[in-house]
Amino acid sequence: MPFGQEEGYDASSRGKYRSRSDMQYDSSSSLIFMACLLLMYCVPASLQRWWRWRRNRVQEAAAARGRCHCSGCSARHAREHVKASAWRRAFRRPSNWMLALAWLALAVLLVAAARSSSLERERAAHFDPYEVLGVSAYAGKEEISRAYRRRSLELHPDKNLDNPNYRPQDFVRLNQAYRVLTDPVAAENYQRYGNPDGFQGTKYGIALPLWVVERGNVVLLVYGVLMIAVFPALVGIWWRRRLQLVTDHVSRNTYQLFAELLASPSVVKFRNYPELYGAALEFEKRTPFAPELGDGEAVSRLLQVLQPLGRFDYQQQKLFNRGLPHFTMNNVILNAYLARLDFTSLAGAERLQRHLEVLLRHVDLLIPAMVDVAGAVPRVEVAAKHQGVFSRGGYVDRVIRAVQLSQSLCQAMLPTDSELLQLPGFGASEVKVCAANKRWCAGGVRTLADFRQHVWEVDRRAVRGEAREEASASRMRYLLRMMSDAQLADIDQFMRRYPRAVRLEVVQPYVIDNDRSDDQHEYRDTGIHALDTVTLEVRIGIEREESVDPASGSGECRPCCRRLPYEKREAWWLVLGDAKLNAVVHVKRLPLSQAVVRKRARMVRDSVGSVDPPESSKESDDDDDGDDGDDEMEGEEVERAADDVCEEVLEHKFQFYAPPQPGAYKLVVHALPDCYLGLNRHVVLDIDVQERKLPQPETRYFDPSDLSDEEEGAAMPAHESSSDSEAEGVPREPESIAAE
Template sequence: MEEQAGSSPLFAVFVLSLFSLFLIPYTIYKLCVAAAPDEVVKPWESKKTSAISRFAQKFFTVQNVLLAVGWLVWLALLLYVQTQSGDLVPFDPYEILKVERGATESEVKKAYRKLSLIYHPDKNPDPAAATYFAESITKAYRALTDDVARENYEKYGHPDGPQALNMGVALPEWIFSRDKHAAPVILISLIGICVLLPLIVAACYLLRSNKYMGPNNVATETLEIFLRSKFAVKESQGLARVLDTLVFAYEFIMLPTPSEQAEGLEALRRTILRVHPDLKEKPQFWKRKPSIVKVNMLLLAHLSRSPVPPTLANDMKYVLKKSPQFLEEMINIANLARPPAGYGWLTPTIGCLEMAQCITQAMSITARKSISQGTAKGGADTNVLLQLPHFDYDVVKKLGRKKVRSLAELSAMDAEERLELFVTSGLTKKQAEEAVTSLLSMPTVTFTDVQLQVEGEAEGTQIVETDIVTCAVCVLLSRPSHASPDAQAPKGTSVLAYAPLYPYPKPEKWNFIVGDPLTNTVYARAEAALVEAEALGLAERVAGSAKQPLLLTGSADGGRASEASSDGKKGDAEEAKAVPVTANGSSAAAAGKGADAAGPRPQGQLVEVKFRAPKAGKYDLTLFCMSDSWAGCDRTAAFKLRVAEQTRTEKEGRTGTAKARAEHASGDEAAREEGEVRDEEDDEDEEDDEEGDWDSEDSGTEESGSEDEEEENKKEDNKKDEKEKLPEKS
């Protein structure tokens, strides 16, 4: 037996196999699953790009380039294996001589003479040819013509008889060093790299993954703080108090504060005190953990657009990257079902969304609160201009002196006049161009139709307790940039908000919330990317039928209060099923009844918000449409909801008809006749309901086949009602 040694060809085969296990599945994933990546639209880019540049941007990404390099390496390994693994092929005389198995001796001699003319040393001076002729062709000829050689080949697989066992390991030959000092090091290295390192990586990954949960990879400790600690999300927590919870995220608490940041933190502290002098009178603010104080100051500096020392630049990016994720989790916690009604809180939900707007556009909390207060009073606030990049109070004052106080007035101006106005107000030309781009990118949302529908019920069905109600809204979205002749309809899956002061790409997300501001209740919330709504809005504007304003500054009275009736009367039957609210807030039911009066379905992207109907009563609800990227572009629509009380039959679950029960019985004729009688009684009850004489409280008794049984059941029900009322009287 020969000494064990390494084999570079075998090692190449081993590496090629492992590399293929990773490369081939990843390629299939890229081609099949990720073939249509999330294309992000940038509405502020009006320049048309060529087809070649679009192809380059789409396919020449970092991942695609790395994938192409991986396949080049795979091909190189494959060629190396094919060229270097010749000695690994077992000896086969039939393959060498190119004859079929069972060939006669004359056929073998003929093939040998033919190969001799090619590889014999007298015919071919190449040394490699001579070696191949001597070691392969000659042995193959002898193995098929000589009796002893043939017997050895058939018995041992070689014409020379049994060969020494040559063991090769799928490792390079240089690893098997005969140096006594190098061999132990190589062995330890192999064990560490091939065994211990994968185990350590797997253990670290499992430990790290257990610390996070949810799509945003938020630490479980953070969710625990947001949910149950004294810094948790509160019922009445508005915009001003959102930071008190946000800065206590576990990831922020564990953010290191090295000593080399001391000078930068002190400079940041002086800057924050100049912007927020009231913090001097709050010693508890500065007594918290240094990491929490640092995160709070960084957020305040970003919202006030104050400079940050270079030593804190990376921390600032980390805080801004994680803050939207934490705000999303805070919104989810605020929307959790809470007793007794089983709904979430509206105030912290609105506050977190407003904070997301402030972080995206680097807008102060004071300015955002002023916008909300101005909207609530029915007017516009000039502070909405502060979300434009490079704008401050001085710029807003200079614009006010020139009688420009709203976004609509700016968007209606001529392009050159607007740019000159920004420059004369104190901005540089580059800053003015960014402000103009942001202005033209601001969205306007319009409700073309809002309807309440009962899931799984026919038209005209009343809304009853515990019904699944769907608030279906049709939305159009437009921007001032749509007026440009180069404007193109978005075709991606999301739209990027123009936020030059935010260091990361920020897709626009629109939150549709059904809530009751008076009771601070959130019934349901849904997120949507209004790509289709923007494409339809652009088409409407191009067609010349768009009537919505260029910019919407958050009108609180998004529509007159429409009413969803559920009292079961004929006159309110249509309102119980669906009450559309048009873009100007008027009820479509008032405009006319029937398909001819209402017209075709309004155009717009359909967004559905589903919630469970509350207890019986009348409710004044509001549909909020809020962006997490823009301030002052929110939209609301108010409507009334009437919910009827469940009948006793519905409460006890006896909603099936007697006919259905009778058909599943043994099939005797008496039962069928009884079912027909009950069907007739049901039809009479339905006719009474349509005439308006039906009492919902008296409809819960079991159906019966005779009047005597009905009277007995009514008497029993009256007795039960009297017993239930006795404790109340006492």
């Protein structure tokens, strides 16, 4: 059949396609179909946002009960509340705008579909065949035929090719009206079902609006391109980006960079870790180096301030040149932050201050990545020289330095600095004053433990009336008389949250004997043989003044990290390694939210015979030389039981394989917080691995099922029928080793 002669195409239609089939284009169904597509996106997205909003509200309420209320943390909380308000988050995210537009489009579609359906129902309800043909109810067949021919010439599609207001439904209604008045079957169907064609329970058609067909194939082409090309391309781009991420926010390239640099033998000192942290590829776009905006000059000014202080020497830094423009800039910014330099005092350092905020916001994301890489670096020399070891990869010291970097970034200080710098408002002068004053401590107040035991706790007990000193004798006010009352209140808030004591308990490693265990008890064998699955239980007990108590609803205790731009959540790292080979066996991060709160009696040390200085000496200023320690009589310390305190307990079980070769081995367990300095604990374990125990097959010369209970007991050997606890499967509790 030649072109132009096939069915569905009319040469007189000026190139426009006119369907001559019985298929109908239903505009109402198309609106409902598009509304259903939008519902598939709007409803799950809205439920997800509602669930996230509800979860955030619960977390914010719990955080409000447990957060620090010092002046620095309160100011940061106020800034975060303004930035993270609900309306600001709603208008800041493009996804929320898309969801709002989708709901608006859905409402428009539903209104249009409802109006279209109502119009169709009205037309079906008011369908009068005489009115459609334009004749009276008493017209005969000839008059009806003449009216039908006259109206068909007016409403035929071929006669209305150029009419923009033409509606094909009018011609369909004309045919239906003529059939009702001329065909008895159609008339009966119309009277019974309201349709000349009979019952219309299911209607088939194309869910496309008619204007799509009238305008040609342009809209269909755009629709096909969007569904076949654009949408799969967007999904592919998103999936490819997700494949580049090892975790939710750290890319695979950053892990590779960390693995390359941490495997280098030059990364042995702490000064290299801020440099390694700033080299993460996540900062390449978040902290771009722009010399045209003055970043180069600002970095040069920071170097001129840092080098005379002796905190950073650019020449001694072993920079890893990888062609990253942000590499050196981030290194200088982090070292300036650790030296506690004020960026606002330098000209042109506003951008560096914003870069520093970005660097600090990634502490909880990049430090775990550094720890994972440092604990899994292949140790070729260990695998070649030492076959019988617990682990062949990772460096314990590099894992510890990575955790120390997290501690330093949270408190803006180096691990070698004094612990007292963690106190709010403390600087070099305050540390010097505390170290020189030897009135209550022979060596001066040099650590936070000394400050708590000899200064802060004495004041707390004096206020409660539990000490021999009068309540007016405030040691902290006397020692830090250069500070204001607000600063002393901030120090009090910090000491409430800083752990008073940290206990690291390690249970002697054991092996679970499944042959001797039952449903109620497991048999723990402390004798370790080669290639056994060893279990090591570790418990961390954290005691502080303001502990978490879920029963009272006090919320999770948040640490005081006033220099961080966000609210930090406390976590503890457990590192298990081989002490001799410096090899990592296991590394685990335990959030404080998983801690179990237990009651424990607190032991307090009282100094018998110590006398506070009189009021006249407290107001004098000539006792800063440290010579006033001879004017008081030091007494011996007596330990007594005080009221019960809540202790947060973190527990974890390490499971690993024993070495294939027997011998004496030494393991070390480290417990390190990620936000405080001076609380690191470790326990050393001596493990004796015996020869591998081969399974012995059980030999039976007869079927024991044929014997009665008495005969089976008589036939059992004496060593098997003994009623000791070991044969009955009662577990033996291994000894525990604690470090406090």
